[in-house]
Amino acid sequence: MDQNQNRAVCLIPHYNNPDGVVRSLASFGRDEQVDVLVVDDGSTRAPIDERAARDAFVAQGALRFLHLPQNRGIEHALNSGLSWIESRGYELIARLDCGDTNVPDRIARQVAYLDAHPQVMLLGGAASMVDQSGAEQFVLRHPAAHAEIVRAMRRNSAFIHPAVMFRAAALARTGHYPLNAPAAEDYALFWSFVQHFEVANLPDVIIHYELDPDGISLSKRQRQIKSRLALQWQHKDASPAAWLGMARSAVLLVLPYQLIFKLKSQLRRGKAT
Template sequence: MNRAALLIPHYNNPQGLLASLASVGVDEAVDVFVVDDGSTRATIDEAAAQAAFRARGELHFLYLPVNAGIEYALNTGLEAMLAAGYEFCARLDCDDLNVSDRIRRQMAFLDAHPEVYLVGSAVTFFDASGDRFTIRQPQTHAEIVRQMHKDNAFTHPAVMFRLAGVREIGLYPLDCKAAEDFAYFWQFITRYQTANLPDVLVKSEYNDSGISLSRRRQQQAMRLKLLARHFDWKPASAVSMGKALASFALPLSVTRGIKKLLGRKDWA
């Protein structure tokens, strides 16, 4: 058993799963837990998955009997990792791609900074049209705390966290559908030091079937709920709430255009 395990939820996307598994570098010392969230239309081909995964680790498959939602799939994987005694959990979604040494670099950072319990990285996004943009999240804990009062300071598929922290704060919350990661990371930043690495360690596909897009209004509603929950009565928090309300009300095409115009993302 390795020190780190990679958690990949799966739902009706076996080809995306193969791409994600193949992206894990051959020299990476990491086990993988694939949790199927009740797929019926397109199920996992375990033999093909084993062939795609070439890293120095074991591949495990867990199956939920019915489609319950990503937070339940994630918690099923976390429970298995806790029971097995892993030290670190890394995240990845189907279709998303690791750089070849992503696991090693994040583990090395956590080993060098024992006070840090959650670390992310920059992420490059792509879609079928060929558009590319990179999100570079704040790097220091103080910057991350400030950002969390505006929006999520971590890109979920690029994080690695200590399972010792999970033992203390518990599993992903179930009351923030489509924003379970934002809610969970709030629990980390209020108890532990956190960080983001400046380098791109994950490449992530975005498309209209993704949770962030197909369930955008629900996600934005949960974002407002979390911003209100952690409201600190500072002017910046009030401004952030106003922006979140506007984002909830405006069409996605409009908010994308505004972000691009204002330089919210680094477009290539």
């Protein structure tokens, strides 16, 4: 491990979204002790503006770029980033997606929690779900404790992918993001974490997650739900939660995404009032 590098690094995959990269990098607070690796997945239409990215990043750490020669999908981009990170001996790996933003002390909060709870190997947090103008639509929180998270995983992922931080050492047991769960690679990896280690979620909002109901194509959504169903079947037990989770996924396959988006937003806004 380089003596000048931080303990934590944040992995951000990028594909043709240079403005999103700049917004994400600008959200790291000035006092955050974190390095950042941006993995470009073969962008050609809108490559990263590295000068603008470096100007936006003001945290106490190094910003690095890994340019892949061709576009192979987010799973390959994330795994290329993980291999790069592991080879340099980082202790903690955070995630963020292009366009999503951190609260200014997000990294410090997660590092402090993991230092105080050495048995926890994966830590998530809550997200403020915002529209494309930045207006909050609702707050998404998942269960905080391990046992509740395992039960929630029967229904769907109990972690918000760009809000997680995990220990690099755990990857020796879990492996990298699986390539056989298209559009649900995070759910697959998180199942491996909950099977092998203790996990947790912070109740605090630590990221702002940009919602784009028109940005998810029907084909990608169907692949995601089919992958989720396969993972739910693989990890099923005799509990009602397991079978209800699979039934829910089957129903979602036939409902339009825009309808689900509106219903979720209304229900969660109602809970917040």
